Amino acid sequence: MKNRFVGLNTIFMIIFESIKLALKSIWAHKIRSFLTMLGIIIGISSVVILVSIGEGVKNDVRKLVGDLGSNMIFVIGGDLGIGSNASTSQSQGGIKSAFGNPANLIANNIFTIDDINAIEKVSGVRNVTPVSVISGLISYGDKTTSPIISSAKPSIQDILTGVKLDKGRYFTDQEETDHKSVIIIGDTVRSTLFGDVDPIGKKIKISSQKKDYEFEIIGTFAKPTTSTSFSGDYNTFTLIPYSTGKILFNDNKDNIMRIGIRAEDNTDPKVVSKAIANDLLTRHKKEEFTVMSQDDMLGMLDTVMNMLTAFVSAIAAISLVVGGVGIMNIMLVSVTERTREIGIRKAVGATNGAILLQFLIEAVFVSIVGGIISLGLVRIATEIIEHYTELSPAITSSSIIISMGVCIGIGIIFGLAPAIQASRKDPIEALRYE
Amino acid sequence: MNIIDLRNLNKTYNKGGAEIKALIDINLGIKREEFVAIMGPSGSGKTTLLNMIGLLDTPDSGKYLLDNREITNKTGQDTLASLRRDKIGFVFQSYNLLPKATALDNVIMPAIYSGLSDRTKIAKDLLKQVGLEKRINHLPNQLSGGEKQRVAIARALINSPQILLADEPTGNLDTKSGQEIMKIFTDLNKNKGLTIVMITHEPDIAKYAQRTIRMKDGKII
Numbered sequence: 001m002k003n004r005f006v007g008l009n010t011i012f013m014i015i016f017e018s019i020k021l022a023l024k025s026i027w028a029h030k031i032r033s034f035l036t037m038l039g040i041i042i043g044i045s046s047v048v049i050l051v052s053i054g055e056g057v058k059n060d061v062r063k064l065v066g067d068l069g070s071n072m073i074f075v076i077g078g079d080l081g082i083g084s085n086a087s088t089s090q091s092q093g094g095i096k097s098a099f100g101n102p103a104n105l106i107a108n109n110i111f112t113i114d115d116i117n118a119i120e121k122v123s124g125v126r127n128v129t130p131v132s133v134i135s136g137l138i139s140y141g142d143k144t145t146s147p148i149i150s151s152a153k154p155s156i157q158d159i160l161t162g163v164k165l166d167k168g169r170y171f172t173d174q175e176e177t178d179h180k181s182v183i184i185i186g187d188t189v190r191s192t193l194f195g196d197v198d199p200i201g202k203k204i205k206i207s208s209q210k211k212d213y214e215f216e217i218i219g220t221f222a223k224p225t226t227s228t229s230f231s232g233d234y235n236t237f238t239l240i241p242y243s244t245g246k247i248l249f250n251d252n253k254d255n256i257m258r259i260g261i262r263a264e265d266n267t268d269p270k271v272v273s274k275a276i277a278n279d280l281l282t283r284h285k286k287e288e289f290t291v292m293s294q295d296d297m298l299g300m301l302d303t304v305m306n307m308l309t310a311f312v313s314a315i316a317a318i319s320l321v322v323g324g325v326g327i328m329n330i331m332l333v334s335v336t337e338r339t340r341e342i343g344i345r346k347a348v349g350a351t352n353g354a355i356l357l358q359f360l361i362e363a364v365f366v367s368i369v370g371g372i373i374s375l376g377l378v379r380i381a382t383e384i385i386e387h388y389t390e391l392s393p394a395i396t397s398s399s400i401i402i403s404m405g406v407c408i409g410i411g412i413i414f415g416l417a418p419a420i421q422a423s424r425k426d427p428i429e430a431l432r433y434e
Numbered sequence: 435m436n437i438i439d440l441r442n443l444n445k446t447y448n449k450g451g452a453e454i455k456a457l458i459d460i461n462l463g464i465k466r467e468e469f470v471a472i473m474g475p476s477g478s479g480k481t482t483l484l485n486m487i488g489l490l491d492t493p494d495s496g497k498y499l500l501d502n503r504e505i506t507n508k509t510g511q512d513t514l515a516s517l518r519r520d521k522i523g524f525v526f527q528s529y530n531l532l533p534k535a536t537a538l539d540n541v542i543m544p545a546i547y548s549g550l551s552d553r554t555k556i557a558k559d560l561l562k563q564v565g566l567e568k569r570i571n572h573l574p575n576q577l578s579g580g581e582k583q584r585v586a587i588a589r590a591l592i593n594s595p596q597i598l599l600a601d602e603p604t605g606n607l608d609t610k611s612g613q614e615i616m617k618i619f620t621d622l623n624k625n626k627g628l629t630i631v632m633i634t635h636e637p638d639i640a641k642y643a644q645r646t647i648r649m650k651d652g653k654i655i
Contacts, residue, residue, distance in 0.1 A: 010549035017546050024534070344530045347490060348544035349519020349593065351512045427490045431530065 011357070018358040022365035025334070036330045037370030039323020040410065043316040044374035044403045049381050050312045052393035054305040059394055061301050065294050071126075072159055073273045075119075075259040075280065075291050077110045110288055111256040115280060122279050124264050124272040129153040130242055131258040134249045136208045138185075138238070140193040147189045147236035149206065151245025152260065159262040163237065168200045168219030171241050179243035184219040188235040206240075213248050215240065269293040320406065323370070324414035331363050331418035342422055343430025356423035363415020364408055371407035375400060436463040436499070437596060437629050438487055443496035445482055456482040458652040460496070466596075469623040469630045471640040474649035480633045481601055483649070487631060488522050488599045489514045501596065519548050523590025527602040529582040531574040531589075537561060537581075538570040541588045548593045560588035564618060580611030587618055598622065600632040604639050616642045 026033040111130065120128045134149040157170045171182050183204065190199055199217045206213050221237060246252060263272040273291040280289055292300075335342070342355055375395075382393040443460040446453055456479045464470055472480050485491040486498065492507040492514070499505070501521060505514075524530075531540045538557055545553035561570050564584035574582055583603060590598055600619070604612030620642055622628040632643060640646050648655050 009551075010547060013546050013549055028534070340530070341532055344532065345543070345547075346515065347488070347518065347524050347530075348589070349515050349547045351515040351547070353512070354547055428485055431490075431526070 010354075014354050014357055015361060018361035019365060021358065022362040023369075025362065026366060026369055032330065033366060033369070036326045036366055037323070037373065039319050039321075039326050040367055040370035040407060041323075041374045041377065043319035043323055044371055044407065045377045045381070046319070047309070047313055047316040048374065048378045048395070048399050048403050049385075049393070051309055051399045052378065052382050052395045053385065053391055054309060055396055055399075056391050056393040058298075058301060058305060060392065062298060065297050071263040071265060071267075071269055072161070073261040073263060073269055073276065073291060073293050074297075075111070075115075075261070075276065075289055077257065077289055109255045109257055110284065111254075111259055112283075113254050113256075115283060116256070116259060118279055118283070119259065119261060119276055122272070122275050124267040124275065125261055126264045127155040127158045127262040129156045129159060129260045130254065130256040131156070131260050132242065132245050132250065132255050133257050134206075134208070134240070134245050136206045136249065138189060138193070138204055138206055140202065140204045143193050145189055145192045145236075147186055147238045149238045149240065149245075151240045151242045151249075153242045155262075156239070156260055159260040161262075164222045166220045166222035167198070168217070171218060176241045176243055179241060179247050181213060181215045181244060181248075182218045182241065183215040184221060184239045185217055186221045186235050186237045187223045189238055190220045208249050270295060320410055323367075324410045327363055327366055327411065328414040328418060330366070331359065331415055332421065334362070335359060335418050335422040338422075339425060339430045339433040342425050343427050343433065346425070346427035347431060352423040355425075356419045359419035359422045360412065360415045363419065364411030367407040367411030367415075368404065371404050374403065435466060437466045437501050438462070438464040438631070439497075439499040440486070441497040441499075443486065443493045443498060445479075445486065445491070445494050455652050457486070457493070460654060462647065462654060464629060464631060466629055467623065467627045468645065469619070469643045470632070471643035471646045472631065472633045472649060473635070473637075473640055473646055478649040479652040480649050482652075484599055484601055484631065484633055487597075488524060489518050515547075519544065519593055521596050523587075523593070523595040523598045525583065525586050525590050525598065525600040525603045527605040529574070529579075529586050529606075531582055531585060533574055536571045536573055537566060537577065537585045537588075540574070540585055541592055544589060545592045550593065553592065557588065557592055560591050561585070564588050578611070579607050580614055583607060583611070583615055584618065587615070587622075591622070595628070597629045597631065600630065602633050602635065604634065604636065609638075612636075612639060 113130070116128055116130050119125060129152045132151045134151060136149055137144050137146050138149070139145075154171055154173055154176055165184070166187070168184070170184065171180065175182055183206075185193075185199065185204075193199070193204065194202070199220060202217050203214050204217060206215055221235075221239075223235060246254060261272075261276065263269045270293055273293045273296070277289075277291045280291070281287070345355060345358075378395060382395060385391055385393050440460050440462040443457055443462075444455075445457040446455050448454075460483065462483075472483065474480050482491065486493060487500075489500070489505065492498075492505060492509060494507060497504060497506075500517065503517070505517075531537075532543065535543065538554070538561065541557040541560055542553050545557070550556065558567070558570060561567055564587055566581060566584055566588070569577060569581060574585070577585065583606075587598075598619070603619075604615055607615065616639060619630055619632070623630050630643070632639075634640050
């Protein structure tokens with residue numbers, strides 16, 4: 001019985017002493033240990049840095065998409081293989097189909113005003129607007145800028161709820177009907193053209209390939225409430241009435257790039273987007289469009305990020321195997337170097353299990369220290385990335401836990417063979433070893 | 435009552451195809467609290483006998499009763515290890531201290547495997563007993579030969595063994611240091627009741643023992 005009680009206590013003691021010994025021996029052979037850990041460090045830090053960047057991008061997009069409005073649905077040309085119209089084979093392939101058939105992505109201005117009118121009648125739809133994009137330069141005095149100029153119906157203010165006016169007003173239904181030359185400008189456009197001057201009521205020029213047109217500024221968009229790495233695009237958003245855009249810039253043709261839709265508040269946007277997709281299919285013979293709710297947009301991002309993470313993880317796995325073999329190699333050297341120590345320990349009563357545990361813990365600790373160094377590097381790298389780019393990487397607790405788990409796993413897998421070798425040494429032979 | 439009882443013990447080694455009979459028909463009884471010296475020329479089987487008594491090795495045939503417990507070549511490794519830990523202390527000619535551990539850590543080391551809870555205090559007391567209380571934080575290479583051997587003795591005693599086995603403990607020491615070690619051995623034998631088995635080449639050292647066993651060609655003569 002005495003031995004039983006001693007057992008557990010002893011194991012803890014051996015673990016504690018082994019950790020002490022492991023740290024001492026890592027410190028005593030600093031360069032050797034560092035080189036041993038290098039594979040682990042490269043593997044772990046590259047994956048965690050990428051995952052952190054991905055996580056940061058996701059956070060940004062989530063904020064941005066969230067800002068745009070939660071019941072918003074967009075229909076775009078081209079079959080991305082995501083969203084509500086994705087057939088089963090495509091949804092399994094994720095965004096693959098978009099890569100698979102590039103022609104799908106170019107199929108842009110495929111929507112007609114019939115589509116708009118039909119979608120208005122789909123149940124659960126509160127508001128619909130066609131969206132066109134106009135290519136042109138905006139100038140005021142001698143200053144020029146080239147923002148994304150969109151044209152849409154006044155109902156867009158109910159769809160893009162996240163885009164708030166800073167000053168002035170949206171255009172009215174009357175102005176839409178009368179195709180007035182009024183414009184709401186984004187924050188970047190405002191600061192580029194006007195600086196601190198109040199732009200409301202000022203006249204600016206939009207220059208297309210054929211002609212210049214004068215527009216009156218009736219409002220400015222506010223900066224987004226959350227600052228993200230995508231704020232740049234968001235801030236150049238500039239809006240004119242749909243009818244004005246159609247007459248002045250599109251030769252009086254409907255040139256609809258996107259359809260913006262606001263679902264009723266008490267509906268599930270996914271259900272509504274499915275209904276919209278089915279409705280569009282009755283007029284379009286094939287799936288040449290993509291209906292995206294907010295979840296679909298986030299889902300698409302997830303798919304891309306997961307693919308990237310999987311790719312880097314595969315490369316990192318190779319690095320980790322190389323790192324593991326490095327640990328095994330050094331541990332085998334260490335076992336040979338310390339043959340006499342093993343003999344002494346056995347002579348004073350260390351069991352084979354105790355010796356095995358000691359060397360296994362040492363291998364695990366080399367690996368863990370490598371992991372900790374990696375996380376330190378990740379911390380530094382994310383700071384640098386955050387400082388010098390618009391990305392804001394986020395280190396998640398799960399990536400820390402998983403990476404430490406991987407380190408422990410590698411230490412055990414590659415430390416086992418040397419530890420077994422150490423534990424099986426004959427004490428008499430070991431004591432004689434010079 | 436013999437604490438160590440060897441009956442018809444044989445041990446043969448295979449070295450490069452050649453059979454070496456290291457121990458032939460050994461019969462030996464050592465009483466509790468006895469101090470025995472083993473003498474004999476090199477290769478006579480002294481160290482094999484000591485390893486056998488110390489459970490580092492097991493006999494091919496014959497019987498070994500350690501404190502009435504039978505040891506055979508079928509006794510498991512873990513059982514041998516825990517018996518070594520609890521009953522036996524080793525002192526070697528070449529000290530066999532861990533070079534990167536301090537005197538104190540060297541003494542504590544065996545206690546880790548026995549789970550002794552107040553091991554630091556006991557280790558300090560033992561180092562004080564062997565007169566090294568001022569050297570506890572020295573590394574082995576900062577100690578003289580005699581001091582190293584005294585650390586080794588303290589290490590052998592930490593798990594309160596009944597038997598102390600010493601393989602030429604004074605072999606690397608000058609006469610004065612050797613005598614100091616022998617004084618410690620005598621004290622441990624007389625006052626602490628330790629059974630001591632010691633291999634030596636020197637008759638002056640063997641004098642300290644109560645009985646001297648002579649070996650030649652694997653036999654006790």
